[in-house]
Amino acid sequence: MPRPAGVPQRKMTYFMPKSDNSANEQVRVPNVIALVGLPARGKTYISHKLCRYLNWIGIKTRAFNVGEYRRKACNLGEEGEFEFFSPNNERGQKIRDECARLAIEDMGRYLDNKEGEVAILDATNTTRDRRKILMEYCRKYDASTTISCVLCRIGL
Numbered sequence: 001m002p003r004p005a006g007v008p009q010r011k012m013t014y015f016m017p018k019s020d021n022s023a024n025e026q027v028r029v030p031n032v033i034a035l036v037g038l039p040a041r042g043k044t045y046i047s048h049k050l051c052r053y054l055n056w057i058g059i060k061t062r063a064f065n066v067g068e069y070r071r072k073a074c075n076l077g078e079e080g081e082f083e084f085f086s087p088n089n090e091r092g093q094k095i096r097d098e099c100a101r102l103a104i105e106d107m108g109r110y111l112d113n114k115e116g117e118v119a120i121l122d123a124t125n126t127t128r129d130r131r132k133i134l135m136e137y138c139r140k141y142d143a144s145t146t147i148s149c150v151l152c153r154i155g156l
């Protein structure tokens, strides 16, 4: 189907480690973009914008918001918002890690099944441990997966 005028063309290549024409590639797929930032810094806002833009130029993209998994798993009204997010709260930490694991696994399946080309992981991802787990998962899914971390601004 012809593209509407003004829609940028893209050249996309499934990443091959020995490829020597990578200079022409716009996007290497599968590709994971992990957002990093404290709550309310605009991660979800950026992930929606990015998702919409990438889909518009023809790159199948989906955002995976860990907060959505967390909202299904527990009620902050009952847990207590401050207490839940305290790094000293073992139960809260366990639920958050489990939600992140579920989101990362869904993301991996989405890329593995070639449902999409780019996945955006929208979570705080503020700890080194979390980012290490994410990197390990990405390597497991496909060694060519790349991670781009966006540091969100401290003040809006």
Ligand SMILES: Nc1ncnc2c1ncn2[C@@H]1O[C@H](COP(=O)(O)OP(=O)(O)O)[C@@H](O)[C@H]1O
Pocket (backbone or CB within 6 Å): 037, 038, 039, 040, 041, 042, 043, 044, 045, 046, 156
């Ligand atoms: N660039 C921006 N300009 C104006 N408002 C913004 C911008 N980025 C985020 N916001 C607003 O700030 C609030 C928090 O953003 P959100 O994306 O939900 O943060 P996070 O995902 O980091 O928790 C939302 O109400 C959102 O609409």
Ligand SMILES: O=P(O)(O)OC[C@H]1O[C@@](CO)(OP(=O)(O)O)[C@@H](O)[C@@H]1O
Pocket (backbone or CB within 6 Å): 038, 039, 040, 044, 065, 066, 067, 068, 070, 096, 097, 100, 122, 123, 124, 125, 126, 130
């Ligand atoms: O587990 P981490 O990485 O902290 O990220 C998930 C958390 O981020 C939050 C807050 O930023 O997501 P959301 O913005 O979608 O509400 C929490 O709701 C959610 O539990």
